[in-house]
Amino acid sequence: MAExxxxxxxxxxxxxxxxxxxxxxxxxxxxxxxEKGEVFGLLGPxxxxxxxxxxxxxxxxFPTEGKITVLGKPASNVExxxxxxxxxxxxxxYKFLNAxxxxxxxxQLFKMxxxxxxxxxxxxIELVGIQHARxxxxxxxxxxxxxxxxxxxxxxxxxxxxxxxxxxxxxxxIGTREMKDLIIQLKEQGKTxxxxxxxxxxxxxxxxxxxxxxxxxxxxxxxxxxLLTEQDETQLHTSRLSEAAISEIREVLARHNAELSGVExxxxxxxxxxxxxxxxxxxxxxxxxxxDEAAQSSATTAVETKTDDKPSDDTPDDKNSPAS
Amino acid sequence: xxxxxxxxxxxxxxxxWATVVGTLTGVFFVLAVILVTxxxxxxxxxNALLALFTGRPFPEKFGERLVExxxxxxxxVTKGVWNGLLDFALMSPRRVWALTVLTIRESxxxxxxxxxxxxxxLMMFAGWFFxxxxxxxxxxxxVFRVISWPMLILVLLLSCWGLPRDIKDRSLHTVVTKPTxxxxxxxxxxxxxxxxxxxxxxxxxxxxxxxxxxxxxxDARSQLIARVPIYGTLxxxxxxxxxxxxxxxxxxxxxxxxxxxxGTRSRAIWEFKNIDTRRLNDQLVIESNFExxxxxxxxxxKTLLMQYTLINPKSGDRIxxxxxxxSEFGENITTVPRQFTFYDRDTKQNRTVDLFDAxxxxxxxxIEVRCLNVGQFxxxxxxxxxxxxxxxxxxxxxxxxxxxxLLMLLLVxxxxxxxxxxxxxxxxxxxxxxxxxxxxxxxxxxxxxxILNQKPGEEILGGGPIEATIRxxxxxxxxxxxxxxxxxTGSESVDFLIFKVVKQIDGVIIEGxxxxxxVLPDFTxxxxxxxxxxxxDVSWDTTLLPAVTLTLAYxxxxxxxxxxxxxxxxxEAK
Numbered sequence: 001m002a003e004x005x006x007x008x009x010x011x012x013x014x015x016x017x018x019x020x021x022x023x024x025x026x027x028x029x030x031x032x033x034x035e036k037g038e039v040f041g042l043l044g045p046x047x048x049x050x051x052x053x054x055x056x057x058x059x060x061x062f063p064t065e066g067k068i069t070v071l072g073k074p075a076s077n078v079e080x081x082x083x084x085x086x087x088x089x090x091x092x093x094y095k096f097l098n099a100x101x102x103x104x105x106x107x108q109l110f111k112m113x114x115x116x117x118x119x120x121x122x123x124x125i126e127l128v129g130i131q132h133a134r135x136x137x138x139x140x141x142x143x144x145x146x147x148x149x150x151x152x153x154x155x156x157x158x159x160x161x162x163x164x165x166x167x168x169x170x171x172x173x174i175g176t177r178e179m180k181d182l183i184i185q186l187k188e189q190g191k192t193x194x195x196x197x198x199x200x201x202x203x204x205x206x207x208x209x210x211x212x213x214x215x216x217x218x219x220x221x222x223x224x225x226x227l228l229t230e231q232d233e234t235q236l237h238t239s240r241l242s243e244a245a246i247s248e249i250r251e252v253l254a255r256h257n258a259e260l261s262g263v264e265x266x267x268x269x270x271x272x273x274x275x276x277x278x279x280x281x282x283x284x285x286x287x288x289x290x291x292d293e294a295a296q297s298s299a300t301t302a303v304e305t306k307t308d309d310k311p312s313d314d315t316p317d318d319k320n321s322p323a324s
Numbered sequence: 325x326x327x328x329x330x331x332x333x334x335x336x337x338x339x340x341w342a343t344v345v346g347t348l349t350g351v352f353f354v355l356a357v358i359l360v361t362x363x364x365x366x367x368x369x370x371n372a373l374l375a376l377f378t379g380r381p382f383p384e385k386f387g388e389r390l391v392e393x394x395x396x397x398x399x400x401v402t403k404g405v406w407n408g409l410l411d412f413a414l415m416s417p418r419r420v421w422a423l424t425v426l427t428i429r430e431s432x433x434x435x436x437x438x439x440x441x442x443x444x445x446l447m448m449f450a451g452w453f454f455x456x457x458x459x460x461x462x463x464x465x466x467v468f469r470v471i472s473w474p475m476l477i478l479v480l481l482l483s484c485w486g487l488p489r490d491i492k493d494r495s496l497h498t499v500v501t502k503p504t505x506x507x508x509x510x511x512x513x514x515x516x517x518x519x520x521x522x523x524x525x526x527x528x529x530x531x532x533x534x535x536x537x538x539x540x541x542x543d544a545r546s547q548l549i550a551r552v553p554i555y556g557t558l559x560x561x562x563x564x565x566x567x568x569x570x571x572x573x574x575x576x577x578x579x580x581x582x583x584x585x586x587g588t589r590s591r592a593i594w595e596f597k598n599i600d601t602r603r604l605n606d607q608l609v610i611e612s613n614f615e616x617x618x619x620x621x622x623x624x625x626k627t628l629l630m631q632y633t634l635i636n637p638k639s640g641d642r643i644x645x646x647x648x649x650x651s652e653f654g655e656n657i658t659t660v661p662r663q664f665t666f667y668d669r670d671t672k673q674n675r676t677v678d679l680f681d682a683x684x685x686x687x688x689x690x691i692e693v694r695c696l697n698v699g700q701f702x703x704x705x706x707x708x709x710x711x712x713x714x715x716x717x718x719x720x721x722x723x724x725x726x727x728x729x730l731l732m733l734l735l736v737x738x739x740x741x742x743x744x745x746x747x748x749x750x751x752x753x754x755x756x757x758x759x760x761x762x763x764x765x766x767x768x769x770x771x772x773x774x775i776l777n778q779k780p781g782e783e784i785l786g787g788g789p790i791e792a793t794i795r796x797x798x799x800x801x802x803x804x805x806x807x808x809x810x811x812x813t814g815s816e817s818v819d820f821l822i823f824k825v826v827k828q829i830d831g832v833i834i835e836g837x838x839x840x841x842x843v844l845p846d847f848t849x850x851x852x853x854x855x856x857x858x859x860x861d862v863s864w865d866t867t868l869l870p871a872v873t874l875t876l877a878y879x880x881x882x883x884x885x886x887x888x889x890x891x892x893x894x895x896e897a898k
Contacts (some may be wrong), residue, residue: 058501060895081503092494094426108422109502137433153498293568 004069005192006034006042011066013052013216026052027216030066034194039187041224042196042205049216050196051089055166057194058086081108085159089166091150093161095139099130099149102138103156110157126154127182143170151179163184164195168202173274180206185308201271204228232260240265330588332865335497337873344874347842348881353405356888364393365811367568388466391440408887413508419508419517423499431482434518443528445468447535458652461535461857468853473728475525479733482517483740484752491895496724502893510741510886517737521729529726533719550721550861553611553710556594558582565589573610574617574701577677581615581705586628587698594709598687601680609712610645610691615703615719616652621698628651629696634660643677644669647696657712660879664822716861724862728852731871734846735878736760744881763844764879769803772841775834786829 013027028047032041042050055061056068059075069176069323073080088212093102100121107117128148138146167183170174183206186193191306197203203210205225218226241249241263250260326831333466375382385387431437444644450466487509537853540548553806560568564586571582584590632645643666648657660679668675683689691709695702739759743752762768774784786792786802795802800809807823849870852862862868 060497060500062894078503078505080498081501084500086499086501088494094430094494094495094496096430097426099430105422105426106498106502109419109499109504157502248416319723 002035004033004036005036005071006032006052007067007069008057008144010034011053011056011068011165012064013049013056013061014064025216027056030213030216030218032211032218032221034192036192037190038208039183039186039193039195039206041203041210042194042213042215043198043203043210045198048213050213051165052195052216054163054196055214057163058084081285082157083160085154085157085162087147087150087154087162087164087167087170087265091146093150093153094136096137098137099125099134102149103152106153106156112157115258120156120158124155127155128152128176144175147171147175150278151182159191161192162192164193166197166199167195168197168199173271174278175200177271177275205310234258237266332870332873334869337869340425340870341873341877343842344877345880347839348878349884351839351843352881352885353401356401356404360400361395361397364396365390371781378411389881392628397563404888405406405884406533408884408891411891412883413504413509413885414747415505419504420512423504423508423512424515424519426453427513428519430883431516431520434484435523436478439474440527442474443470443531447531451535451539454539456804458541458547460540460547461546461750463539465537465853466727467536467583468725468856471532471726472530472732472853475521475528475729475733476736478524479517479521479736480740480756480768482751482755483513483737484744485749486513486517487741487744487754487890488747497895504591506890507883507887509890510604510745510883513741514737515766518734519743520758521733521737525726525730525733529722533722536722549719549859550716550856551611551716551859552603552710552861552863553711554599555598555707555710556596557596557868558704558706558709559593559800560584561589561593563588563590568850570706571703572701574703577701581703581708583615583617583701584693584695584705586695586700586894590694592693592702592704592709593635594691594693594706595713596689596691596711599684599711600687600795601684603713604662604680604711605714606662608662608683610656610660610709611712612650612656612658612693612704612709613654614650614656614693614708615705616650617701619699622700622883628700628702630702631694633692633694634679634683635692636683636685637688637690642669642685642692643679649700677846701826704823714833721856723863724868725852725856727868728850728862729873731849731875732847735847735850738875738878738882742886742889746888746893759844760847763846764839764848769836772844775838776846778834787827788834790826790830794826835861845874845878 011027012025012031015023016023017023030053035268043055044050052061056063057070057075058081059078064077067076070259071080071083094105096103103121103124104117107120112120125131127152128149130145130152133141133145137151147167151167154164164183171179180202183193185194187206187208189225195203195207207224208219209223210227212219242275246260246263253260285296340348357404368383368386371380371383372386374380374470385675394873419702447470453708454462454466487496490499496509537545537548560571561584562572569583571589573579582592583646584592610632614630620630627649629647631647631651634643634645635641636643645658645666646659647657648658662679663676664679665674665676667673677683693702693704713894731898736756739756740752743759748757779869783837786795787806792802792807794800794806794810798810802808805828807819810823811819812822815818847866852867852871855862855867
């Protein structure tokens with residue numbers, strides 16, 4: 001059985017007012033385990049209790065009931081933080097420091113030698129791509145840059161357990177992709193990642209297991225692949241088919257008491273299109289989208305629509321890529 | 325203000341320190357135990373009561389849970405205190421340093437040093453405003469005030485608003501999710517603010533010193549001195565020659581000075597202890613400043629006449645110093661050489677003695693002062709006569725003077741950071757101001773003085789707060805016993821009981837106030853400015869040691885309060 005990095009048992013949290021009167025029950029009898037080396041996603045709408053769970057794990061809040069163990073120690077134990085990295089929902093950093101000072105400050109809070117710290121700072125600044133702004137005070141940073149430096153501070157100690165609260169919030173699609181790549185990279189390095197988000201596509205892309213909270217209660221938990229597989233349907237991916245071929249398939253399916261519910265050409269997602277455009281713009285900096293090109297683009301679409309039933313050799317590659 | 329002149333030895337310092345530390349930690353320990361017990365026991369008892377009267381189910385394992393609840397207070401609080409001490413013991417110097425540097429950077433980048441601009445502007449205007457004056461006192465007082473007041477506001481703002489802003493901006497969240505102990509956060513903040521304050525005060529003090537020296541005209545530079553006095557304790561003899569605790573009151577409302585009557589056996593006697601003759605430079609310099617009270621015009625062309633007599637307390641030898649006319653509006657400085665010839669009244673001939681052998685025995689000596697004009701009075705307080713040793717360098721006294729100011733600012737930082745650990749910026753500022761000011765305000769001072777001066781078994785005139793209220797309401801003189809003149813019920817035994825209860829409650833309140841007097845800091849201990857402005861050295865034993873003791877006394881209780889406040893606070897509480 002895999003080693004549990006986080007154990008939550010019967011965890012409840014009630015927020016109270018100044019007089020101790022109950023204001024809201026943010027969590028109700030939550031029990032879950034996060035195993036070593038997995039990427040675990042906490043999902044839920046706003047107010048479902050996912051950030052509360054994360055803050056309870058970090059000792060920023062105290063549980064009303066229940067028990068939490070993180071890396072084998074209670075949540076209130078500060079020594080466990082030696083092996084934890086935390087990226088808050090907003091990057092709550094000292095705005096009067098620059099990137100280097102910020103990382104140096106957080107690095108000093110860990111058992112790291114000066115040389116090791118300096119090396120790590122350089123690595124992280126490069127990793128998150130803010131080399132050009134390393135001497136600039138954080139108050140001059142954009143939201144995306146603040147997220148990047150926030151991520152760098154979370155990784156300063158090369159943690160075994162990384163907790164990310166809405167990691168892609170405030171990032172542009174490139175940043176989002178980089179963040180997702182980084183999470184996968186962390187997993188490959190054997191680290192455990194716990195993230196909470198309400199951006200479902202992001203979670204789906206990177207998480208091994210997810211838990212869905214609603215109203216402070218755990219509603220669903222399991223492996224992403226298992227949870228998302230439609231057991232009653234089968235999906236086939238082929239090269240482009242003619243109408244005749246599709247009719248034949250329909251007949252074959254009918255013989256097996258199955259029905260063809262839809263035939264369509266897969267489409268790339270917007271993220272892929274965006275990233276490709278940015279990538280091309282970098283390689284061809286002078287190129288612009290002109291009105292002629294726009295007209296040509298719509299004309300091409302029209303032709304494609306007309307010749308819809310004829311296979312074409314010049315179909316763009318991405319049209320053949322499997323739908324996600 | 326009456327200066328404190330009696331040396332404050334190390335033992336007294338330690339005793340004072342222990343009193344403050346003990347009182348504060350004791351009070352908070354008891355409060356914590358009570359709170360924990362209440363939080364455990366009261367809901368249980370309430371549920372049990374509800375069960376009895378409403379038919380709800382009676383709490384399970386009631387007895388067991390009640391015992392547990394009653395024990396929870398002392399057990400949990402003791403455990404908490406132990407954990408707290410452990411947290412401080414396990415502090416990492418590296419993390420404390422990181423937090424200290426962060427605090428310094430924060431203060432600098434948030435323009436804390438703009439206080440220097442205010443200082444510079446004030447100094448520029450002062451140079452123009454005071455130009456040509458030759459009263460050094462004014463310059464010294466001005467420099468001290470122009471530095472300490474803006475700095476006081478600055479340290480209040482820094483210390484009271486720093487942590488609450490961190491909590492509000494949630495930048496502290498990123499710190500506490502690292503392996504940072506709460507004790508390190510508190511100590512890091514304290515050290516950071518202390519470093520900024522020390523640097524600012526040092527810088528301003530250097531500029532202030534140059535300003536004082538440049539501003540003082542050449543002929544007034546002699547006023548820039550730091551006299552090093554040796555003080556004695558004062559007692560009086562009345563006109564019959566009997567011991568008297570106080571001198572005669574000539575009708576002054578301010579009974580700071582006691583008076584001796586001229587031409588009688590009335591005397592003022594100063595007793596000096598532990599005189600180190602090596603410090604006296606082969607002479608005895610006696611400086612005094614007496615108030616003359618003429619009961620008749622007398623010889624208007626001459627000031628009153630007085631005489632010092634040096635007395636060896638061991639042998640009883642008396643050495644008369646020649647009579648001198650006092651300076652009625654200034655200091656009298658009498659220099660007696662070590663080899664001294666005087667007229668011995670016993671042998672009725674001149675005698676030459678080594679003063680240090682003849683008058684001083686084991687470092688002890690008495691000086692007797694008498695007024696020689698019949699029917700005239702001389703007034704004196706303990707600080708009005710002292711032996712002078714060679715002057716200390718003025719710059720050194722000036723530095724020590726600012727050490728007192730700095731200690732005061734550090735204490736304010738300590739209170740500010742402590743308050744900011746459990747409350748928001750504005751409330752922390754008000755709480756710190758109250759804590760700093762409450763003993764300094766005159767009405768409170770009077771109450772505290774009465775309580776402090778109360779002798780064992782003695783009742784305070786007019787009684788405690790409840791008795792005083794009754795007396796005000798019934799227009800009853802504070803001198804007369806309450807039970808002799810008031811009878812609220814008509815029954816003697818019931819009235820007696822009521823008065824007894826009132827006295828008991830008052831007793832408890834007064835004991836509480838006595839506790840408060842011990843706990844509330846007396847900031848007058850830090851006022852070194854008057855001493856320096858009056859041309860005295862700022863000595864370690866009379867001024868700096870009490871100030872250091874006072875500051876140190878609050879460190880442990882404040883650190884513990886700050887630590888527990890931060891530890892038991894949910895930083896993310898909604």
